[in-house]
Amino acid sequence: xxxxxxxxxxxxxxxxxxxxxxxxxxxxxxxxxxxxxxxxxxxxxxxxxxxxxxxxxxxxxxxxxxxxxxxxxxxxxxxxxxxxxxxxxxxxxxxxxxxxxxxxxxxxxxxxxxxxxxxxxxxxxxxxxxxxxxxxxxxxxxxxxxxxxxxxxxxxxxxxxxxxxxxxxxxxxxxxxxxxxxxxxxxxxxxxxxxxxxxxxxxxxxxxxxxxxxxxxxxxxxxxxxxxxxxxxxxxxxxxxxxxxxxxxxxxxxxxxxxxxxxxxxxxxxxxxxxxxxxxxxxxxxxxxxxxxxxxxxxxxxxxxxxxxxxxxxxxxxxxxxxxxxxxxxxxxxxxxxxxxxxxxxxxxxxxxxxxxxxxxxxxxxxxxxxxxxxxxxxxxxxxxxxxxxxxxxxxxxxxxxxxxxxxxxxxxxxxxxxxxxxxxxxxxxxxxxxxxxxx
Amino acid sequence: xxxxxxxxxxxxxxxxxxxxxxxxxxxxxxxxxxxxxxxxxxxxxxxxxxxxxxxxxxxxxxxxxxxxxxxxxxxxxxxxxxxxxxxxxxxxxxxxxxxxxxxxxxxxxxxxxxxxxxxxxxxxxxxxxxxxxxxxxxxxxxxxxxxxxxxxxxxxxxxxxxxxxxxxxxxxxxxxxxxxxxxxxxxxxxxxxxxxxxxxxxxxxxxxxxxxxxxxxxxxxxxxxxxxxxxxxxxxxxxxxxxxxxxxxxxxxxxxxxxxxxxxxxxxxxxxxxxxxxxxxxxxxxxxxxxxxxxxxxxxxxxxxxxxxxxxxxxxxxxxxxxxxxxxxxxxxxxxxxxxxxxxxxxxxxxxxxxxxxxxxxxxxxxxxxxxxxxxxxxxxxxxxxxxxxxxxxxxxxxxxxxxxxxxxxxxxxxxxxxxxxxxxxxxxxxxxxxxxxxx
Ligand SMILES: N[C@@H](CC(=O)O)C(=O)O
Ligand SMILES: N[C@@H](CC(=O)O)C(=O)O
Numbered sequence: 001x002x003x004x005x006x007x008x009x010x011x012x013x014x015x016x017x018x019x020x021x022x023x024x025x026x027x028x029x030x031x032x033x034x035x036x037x038x039x040x041x042x043x044x045x046x047x048x049x050x051x052x053x054x055x056x057x058x059x060x061x062x063x064x065x066x067x068x069x070x071x072x073x074x075x076x077x078x079x080x081x082x083x084x085x086x087x088x089x090x091x092x093x094x095x096x097x098x099x100x101x102x103x104x105x106x107x108x109x110x111x112x113x114x115x116x117x118x119x120x121x122x123x124x125x126x127x128x129x130x131x132x133x134x135x136x137x138x139x140x141x142x143x144x145x146x147x148x149x150x151x152x153x154x155x156x157x158x159x160x161x162x163x164x165x166x167x168x169x170x171x172x173x174x175x176x177x178x179x180x181x182x183x184x185x186x187x188x189x190x191x192x193x194x195x196x197x198x199x200x201x202x203x204x205x206x207x208x209x210x211x212x213x214x215x216x217x218x219x220x221x222x223x224x225x226x227x228x229x230x231x232x233x234x235x236x237x238x239x240x241x242x243x244x245x246x247x248x249x250x251x252x253x254x255x256x257x258x259x260x261x262x263x264x265x266x267x268x269x270x271x272x273x274x275x276x277x278x279x280x281x282x283x284x285x286x287x288x289x290x291x292x293x294x295x296x297x298x299x300x301x302x303x304x305x306x307x308x309x310x311x312x313x314x315x316x317x318x319x320x321x322x323x324x325x326x327x328x329x330x331x332x333x334x335x336x337x338x339x340x341x342x343x344x345x346x347x348x349x350x351x352x353x354x355x356x357x358x359x360x361x362x363x364x365x366x367x368x369x370x371x372x373x374x375x376x377x378x379x380x381x382x383x384x385x386x387x388x389x390x391x392x393x394x395x396x397x398x399x400x401x402x403x404x405x406x407x408x409x410x411x412x413x414x415x416x417x418x419x420x421x422x423x424x425x426x427x428x429x430x431x432x433x434x435x436x437x438x439x440x
Numbered sequence: 441x442x443x444x445x446x447x448x449x450x451x452x453x454x455x456x457x458x459x460x461x462x463x464x465x466x467x468x469x470x471x472x473x474x475x476x477x478x479x480x481x482x483x484x485x486x487x488x489x490x491x492x493x494x495x496x497x498x499x500x501x502x503x504x505x506x507x508x509x510x511x512x513x514x515x516x517x518x519x520x521x522x523x524x525x526x527x528x529x530x531x532x533x534x535x536x537x538x539x540x541x542x543x544x545x546x547x548x549x550x551x552x553x554x555x556x557x558x559x560x561x562x563x564x565x566x567x568x569x570x571x572x573x574x575x576x577x578x579x580x581x582x583x584x585x586x587x588x589x590x591x592x593x594x595x596x597x598x599x600x601x602x603x604x605x606x607x608x609x610x611x612x613x614x615x616x617x618x619x620x621x622x623x624x625x626x627x628x629x630x631x632x633x634x635x636x637x638x639x640x641x642x643x644x645x646x647x648x649x650x651x652x653x654x655x656x657x658x659x660x661x662x663x664x665x666x667x668x669x670x671x672x673x674x675x676x677x678x679x680x681x682x683x684x685x686x687x688x689x690x691x692x693x694x695x696x697x698x699x700x701x702x703x704x705x706x707x708x709x710x711x712x713x714x715x716x717x718x719x720x721x722x723x724x725x726x727x728x729x730x731x732x733x734x735x736x737x738x739x740x741x742x743x744x745x746x747x748x749x750x751x752x753x754x755x756x757x758x759x760x761x762x763x764x765x766x767x768x769x770x771x772x773x774x775x776x777x778x779x780x781x782x783x784x785x786x787x788x789x790x791x792x793x794x795x796x797x798x799x800x801x802x803x804x805x806x807x808x809x810x811x812x813x814x815x816x817x818x819x820x821x822x823x824x825x826x827x828x829x830x831x832x833x834x835x836x837x838x839x840x841x842x843x844x845x846x847x848x849x850x851x852x853x854x855x856x857x858x859x860x861x862x863x864x865x866x867x868x869x870x871x872x873x874x875x876x877x878x879x880x
Contacts, residue, residue: 148782148819151756180778184755261780261810309761312752312776314840315624316591321749324764336752339620340701342588368808370701379588400754 004043006060011046019069022048024062031069032056085140085168090132093171095227097137098161100154100185101145102178104205104216124176128217134283135228138170147178147185147204152304152404155185159192159302162200166298172198172227174220179204179258179266182237186253187398189235190426191405194299200235201226202253206264215240215264222248222278229285232275232292234426240264241277250276250285254398254428257368270369270395271430292427303408307331310400312366313343322350326357331407332417334362334391334400341365341372341390342379352386360407360417364391364399387414389421392429402428444483446500451486459510462488464502471509472496525580525608530572533611535667537577538601540594540625541585542618544645544656564616568657574723575668578610587618587625587644592744592844595625599632599742602640606738612638612667614660619644619698619706622677626693627838629675630866631845634739640675641667642693646704655680655704662688662718669725672715672732674866680704681717690716690725694838694868697808710809710835711870733866743848747771750840752806753783762790766797771847772857774802774831774840781805781812781830782819792826800847800857804831804839827854829861832869842868 003011014020014034022030035047045057046066085096099105105124131137142161143154162173177185186202193200203223205216223238235253242265251269260266277286307330311321325333333354337343341363343351354361363383365372371393374380384390391399399421406420422429443451454460454474462470472488485497486506525536539545545564571577582601583594602613617625626642633640643663645656663678675693682705691709700706717726747770751761765773773794777783781803783791794801803823805812811833814820824830831839839861846860862869 146782146817146819148753148778149784151784153756155755178779180780180782181755258779258807259809261805261807261812263810266807266810306756310752310754310757312750313588314750314837315595315621316593316746317750320768321764324761328760338588339618339698342586342620344589344591365701367698367701367706369699370703370706372701377586379586397754 002043003037003046004060006044007046010060010063010066012066014066014068015071018071020048021067021069022046022058023064023067024058025064026062030056030058085138090134090136092133092135093228094169095135095137095172095174095224096165096168096170097139097174097176098158098165099139099141099176100143100147100158100178102147102176102180102182102204103208104176104178104203104220105144106208124220128220130217130221131224134221134224135172137224138165140165145178147181150178150181150185152188152306152308155188155192155304155401156302158185159189159300162189162193162196163298163300163302166197170198172230173200174223174227175200175202176220177202177204179206179239183253183256183258183267184397184401186235186237186251186256187401187428188253188304188405190253190428191402192300192302192304193235194301194425195293195296196233196298197295199227199230199233200253201250202235202237204239206240206262206266218245218248218280221280222250225278225283225285226250226276230276231287231294233295234275234293236275237267238278239267241274246279246281248278248280249274250278252427254394254402254426257395257397271371271393301405301409304401304404305331305407306404308334308400308404308407310334310336310396312336312396313338313347315344317344317347319346319350322347322354326350326354326359330359331412332360332362332403334364334396334403336366336396337363337372338366340376340380341374341383342377343383345379348382348386351383351388355387355414358412358414360389360403360414360421361387362389362391362399362403362421364394364396366396368395389418392422394428398428442483443477443486444500446484447486450500450503450506452506454506454508455511457511458508460488461507461509462486462498463504463507464498465504466502470496470498525578530574530576532573532575533668534609535575535577535612535614535664536605536608536610537579537614537616538598538605539579539581539616540583540587540598540618542587542616542620542622542644543648544616544618544643544660545584546648564660568660570657570661571664574661574664575612577664578605580605585618587621590618590621590625592628592746592748595628595632595744595841596742598625599629599740602629602633602636603738603740603742606637610638612670613640614663614667615640615642616660617642617644619646619679623693623696623698623707624837624841626675626677626691626696627841627868628693628744628845630693630868631842632740632742632744633675634741634865635733635736636673636738637735639667639670639673640693641690642675642677644679646680646702646706658685658688658720661720662690665718665723665725666690666716670716671727671734673735674715674733676715677707678718679707681714686719686721688718688720689714690718692867694834694842694866697835697837711811711833731867741845741849744841744844745771745847746844748774748840748844748847750774750776750836752776752836753778753787755784757784757787759786759790762787762794766790766794766799770799771852772800772802772843774804774836774843776806776836777803777812778806780816780820781814781823782817783823785819788822788826791823791828795827795854798852798854800829800843800854800861801827802829802831802839802843802861804834804836806836808835829858832862834868838868
């Protein structure tokens, strides 16, 4: 679709996607990118993508003049070299970056407004020379996906890559990851890497790295600092602690959850405090606990079972859904119950049937915060009697990841699954939930 | 199963469930209730239910003597009279209590430890004479269930009962309800009662009303005060604002969510502040907003569609599940996506198929807080293109309840469903989410 002759005359050869200043007859001006005429648009209306992301349609009658400011450079899409490890010398121990994609590895395409994975680790490293003061950094592009496309199989790949890095002798691993499902992957790595010579730090950004307001630098700086210097060797998430700059919170992978669609401080530790904070300006790591897994020998069990379902209960939920999972041969089911861990009475039968068929059923709570307790109410007692496994103070996502790990790495025997689900393996279960751990 | 002769001799006729003091040979003592011997228990081990709720097993060899302290009185289970309206004169306008069950209407059975619905409203009223100073209270027992057993059909029953009360001329309605799914019912009432002569206030307790530490009195007091005196006429939840006494928060039904398994202040407004607070000691209602529905004419549309599914997305979730819902003839699906509202790529096809089959698919976010935005990332754009409906800043439960209401009360035409889902009907959608509304 082309613009009208009048618009074309006004543009006088200025091409689509050029950056322009549009002077209106009323004396005001607008700046942005010339967009192609939309299919259903009025040919007399010039479409301009403004800096704030909005599109403005301006009728030719109102326009005085259009001046070119610059040319739009479409972001170059590089094909990252997967699997090769590249090194950039810095001061400090060897830290390996494992890139999986996500906003932190992305550019915004200002034309479509879309964000897509495109940076290479080299770009990132060049953008942030400060990282060289923290470590000697090695880089490997493992995959380039948004994290909504994560799967248990990909958790295994990331875990294996992290274990490979430790086998190669690094002191810490930083996993660059989309934020959407970062907490699932972080929990997965906590179970897959039982013990390690250093921490695995997941890091991401809520705004792509090429945007001035991006949180990616501070997060990445903190992650690198933790990977190289922390005394603990657990799977953690390093993300902004609040909306201003300066503090990055370090959350246990098994405890953390993305709790906001857009804020930089979207990640919150559930039923626990962040185990550490990084003051980025001072380059300081402050511990919040002295109870952690220290740096040790590497032990990896990286498999995950992908036949595990996470089902949220809701009023009136039909029992068919559970029957369906049993009939489909699922290996395990995590239910997000209500309150202390309840479901409607009509689900007792299909849950019992699942358990009788050898499928472990774990009950967690959709309140997210607090501890599941099946001893308080009749429904809880009934659920215990038919053999469900309470998730204790694990939030639903961690219970789901743990069940997937348990089923793949131990036997599928119900008693053994129950025993492992109720045993703290990576600080995912506290013996007692401290009341002040509720931070909502 | 009976205890051994040695234990029996020690008990000397003291019956099961008696309250006893057990003197041990080491000089210490224990108090509690004698429990029957468990099926698999050692007949020489006496089982005592301690005050703290735990059971202690004490071998007969260690016991010096057992003394009776009192007899256990099993709680009497009254059959409440359903449907009849009873009145107790007080000072102030007419407020009707509609009882549905839940902890607030329950006693603890100290033997089994279980809590079960048993109070009648009369009991409650006698326990709390302070309520008489607030209103002339009418009472109706509608049902006696724990709220994990709520269903869309029961939402309709409650909505009809509330509308009946307003038709009878009351100035406000208080719904006594279990806390587990109170937020779903509160949202349901907000849609079902478009306009009313007074507020509908849902209230519950995290601890049963016969326990000294119960939160039920303060919550009920605040609810009654709101029902009789508030200027707004919306569906709200009145529950403790913090862990101490004195302040009860009043949350919009469409905004509130149970966010903790056990704390009294488990209810939190999502993407909004509570619209009011009640200072219970001062008997004062403090408004947080001047933007509300005032008392007006009664308008009720009380139906809900029970063929709506709420599905939480998780890494690797199989597409079969969505296909199954389509094949089963569901009328609508709400998906809890990740981040801004995403799902794995492999779900685009089954979602498109659902929409092509005339089933509206709403995307919300499992982050709970924040606004769904399908314009930021490629996946969001792809989802929009196949026709999903974003839940805007409704959290998943409210989106689910709203879809159930829309499908039952308007046409099932996709365009009409979309239009209504995107139109604020009861303050469930803010045009813009204010950043400080994130209270986690
Ligand atoms: N959707 C993106 C968002 C992000 O990276 O922050 C992802 O999770 O990959
Ligand atoms: N499970 C109970 C809990 C409560 O009332 O607080 C219910 O929701 O009915």
